[in-house]
Amino acid sequence: MSSLDTNSKLLRMGLRNPMTLMYSAIYIILGTLGIVGNAMVIGVIGRSLMMERGAGHNSDIIIMNLAVSNLMVSVTRNSLLAISDLGFKLYPSKGWCQFLMGIWVWLRSVNVWSTLFLSAFHLHTLKRVSPSMGNFQGWWSTHKSLLLSLGIIWILNLIYSIPAYIFSTNGNENTTETLMLVSSTTRPLLGCVWDFPTIHTGLAFATTSMVIHEIFPIILMVVTNTTSLHTLYTHSRLQRSGQDAPVMKRVPAERRAAKVILALVIVFIISWGCSILSVNYFNYNRGSSAEFLLVIARFTTVIFIVLSPAILAVGHRRLRSCIKSTLTE
Template sequence: MAPQKKPVNISQRITSSPFYIMLYVVLVLLGNAGNTTVIAVVGQSLLQETGTVRSSDVILVNMAFSNLMVSLLRNTVLMVSDLGVEIFLSRDMCQFMMGLWVWVRSANVWSTFFLSAFHFQTLRRVAPPVINLHGPRGPPLSLILGFCLIWSLNLIYSIPAFIFSKNGNENSTETLMLVSSTTRPLLGCIWDFPSAYSGLAFATSSMILHESIPICLMNITNLGSLCTLYAHGHKRTVASQGEDAPVVSRIPAERRAAKVILALNILFISSWGTNVISVNYFNYNRGQSTEFLLIIARFVNMSFIAFSPIILAVGHRKLRAFIKSVLSHMI
């Protein structure tokens, strides 16, 4: 009897297509270069400021850092694997990397929501923020506490991923991964929960805590920001010269910021939704469109990380100036 031919998985299919490889490499490099640029440019402006640090810029650096970590620790590794480099990690390294991937991806989701929440809170202020010129220079304590909560709580949540994973083999099939990541085993690492129910419980809690809740909160804060801007717009026409002038004079800038944040959230939600639909179709249907949807899931999973720096550059003055300077020297 002839040996049974092993089915071609999504990794092999993408590796055999020059178009997929080229597109994948472009998206990964765009995400790495774009988020590094955001960190460098905005971070440098924060270090050069002599007055109070802009909290919004600190949040942008945190979000870009989380994007870069996901891109470097996962997407870049996937790109190297798809280029033909076969890497199979040991059990200990698989436990470390699987936990690390869950940690940075979960923190990335909440860091994205944090930007929306901060802008909504900023718009709700009825007066300009009080600036203490003689106080310590640095971000507010509440902002530092928020960052600590995001990274520490998600690290605690990812502990099961550090424990319940192992190294598989070449015949490991594509299975459900967590936090809307890809559906393929990565570097030979697979989940190894004690039972199917415990794995399902962790995947379900991951979907609720790090997908559904932050995305619902993004929608709520964005809607609240738009309503607040609408109310301030009416106030501006009535009290353009009154005591509310310092507040209403910021409306054009806040409106531009709201548009940028709205575009970021739309991009995040659309990439998340497309990926979830594709993954669940693969897990429960496996019809004729499975291969196509898995390919879609692979690329939309990177779209937010790749294109969010471009959206930020549209609304951030110093990023725009840096990009114009680079382009002028290239032309």
């Protein structure tokens, strides 16, 4: 079965079914905030990394990597959605659709694993300062190993995006989507759609993607954050009992970092989880609520990108200073 169905009236989204003016305005505002916020994070932290070098900036490198993936998703995907809402009818060729779908899948996938990496790195840091671990250094203790890990995330997800190049094509004004993936787009953006040879192939790929690439990282985020909170609780209990006082001085700072990362993960799980539920409701059920749920999915996918710079600013001194100086000028 092809994912092109010109007779379907369930969803005529994108350029063929304009959203209300209110929805379009809200989405454009959110997209703009996502670009501005993440660009600010990259500018402030990037300047800090260039001016001051040291092992203490490993967390800044990870934050900047997350902001870069957020910004690239906003520029290459969300901005195009906003442009299409303004009424511009662009229908790329098959080659361009394959390229664009590949880019969307790649960047959205990197965004997922970059968020998990931030959570995992904080747990790694807590294990390093744990009294029971002594002076444990670990794999991510140097810039080279850290950059190599981030590079692996980008390369592996680039490989994962290859099916988007193979199984996507261009549609036309009457094209509707019959199969969707959270990691790409929740509508035939610019007429680009998935085009699997059979319904079984498409559902198999969507299910595999959902389990391995979407649900599995969320489970890992929950596990790493729960472990981090438990580790911090153990540290605090030792501090109250007067044990290992020199090591325990880092607990307040690590606790603040844990709260920030926990907030990021909660926002990510809520936004990404809503998208997973909505898109898979469409793929496997297609009841009367499908169109409404896909509108919800479209907005929830941008919420994390918009809120993450604000959440990061709460726990990052330089970001807070930059925002305060901007607002007071």
